Amino acid sequence: MPAAGSNPGLLICLVFILLVPCAAAGLALVNTGLGRSRSAAHSMMSSVCVLGVAALAYFVCGFAWQGFAGLPSHVASIGGKPWGWLGGGPFLFRHQPLDGSPASLVALLGMFSVGLAALIPLGSGADRWRLATCCASTAVLAGWTFPLFAHWVWGGGWLAQLGVNYGLGRGFVDTGGAGTIQAVGGLTALSIAWLLGARHGKYTREGLPTAIPGHNGVLVMFGCLVALLGWLGLNSAGAILYNGAEPGQAVLVAINTILCAATSALTSAVITNVRFGKPDASLTANGWIGGLAASSGACAFIHPAEAATIGLIAGILVTFSVEWFELHLAVDDPGGSISAHAMGGLWGVLAVGLFARIPAISESGMPASVATGQWLAQLIGIATLIGLVLPLTYGLNWLIDRISPQRVAAEGENQGMDLYELGAGAYPEFIVHSDEFMER
């Protein structure tokens, strides 16, 4: 395969991949802004450490287990059909030329993608998740859970082969990682929220939730804008590398991405304005991120009007699910990560089956007619995320919790994560008021 230097398409793809860290920066800002001021430095510190651990774990074993179509993998034969279960390449990027070839670009995109997925649970564990255990949890996510599912989807595994083996459209399609990055990260965020429990003072003795507003709306909104840049790169690079799109198709991908985010955020703003009399900034931000997450599924295969429809539904879904998780399921998710990433991502995966027109691949390898059965391939992917990935990520994090408790001690929560774990606050010159969220 030609390297990026001799192939303009791959060079453009490399530029798109280098935009992806902006998505991570945006999410880190959103998570920090939606948390408390006394945990702000801890939140950003956790983001940096999580990105570092994710990159290392992916380098050590993650890419080897994710693999790429054409690289070695462990295959089981079920009913006479080959099922790729796990990548079988060497660890530590050995024998992998890092020269701009498609496989090397996948390795680079995977390294950034796994960091993005690992940042998602930080939103649901804000203000109470210990730095050491969130790094341990990230190592497991980046070294095992993410590569396993990514192999099935992007590494030529059994989900990707559903089309070839069982005639289900093009197999499971996930252009920019609505399932592989967003839903995997969002379901891990749900596991973390369950294992940590609610923040001190979040619920009254009668079980009523109380509002603990984010400390910096400017950080949150700026994070949304930065994240957009990263998502444009993520979806465009995914379309080229995983779906064989021409670089020129990135224009359609970018338009669909921004339309999806825009309609989702505006829907959230309108819903909260109608219900509460004023638009809610944090829910609008969640709507924006949820729209971006939903856009990642089908962005390369839909008309812009359909992208706007997907965003509209994502906005409704995210806005109401934030309330549903907090009020009815008693899940304390300060950053709205579960709603924005898990719900948005799962909707994005389903939307591929409902809206996308994906050309089938004929036996000669050339595009043929529009594929049928795509909806069923997407449903099987969703069943895998909920039925396997959720128990897997919950079980692994439960094990970490048994070895070393993931939640900070009560003293640390009262004092604030900044002072307790880092020894210094994010805003040392600010006057510290008494905590109106705590029982006196």
Add this chain to the structure above:
Amino acid sequence: MAHAVSTAARVGGSGVRLFGFLLLLAGWGLALAALALLAADVPRGAFVLAGMGVEIVGLVLVIRSHPLPRGTRE
């Protein structure tokens, strides 16, 4: 308008949670079995949806098995 979380809806503990997670895995197994055992799209789809139904039951059990947040505020 805030609603109190129903304490009556919370059942069991780790046993129920484990059973819920086993149901999640069983639902996924049903979806996979549909691929291996059935050929036509419609029965396959029905089988996969049945598997997702089992997953939803498992998810409800897992949700209900988690303890309510301890109230710390009057």
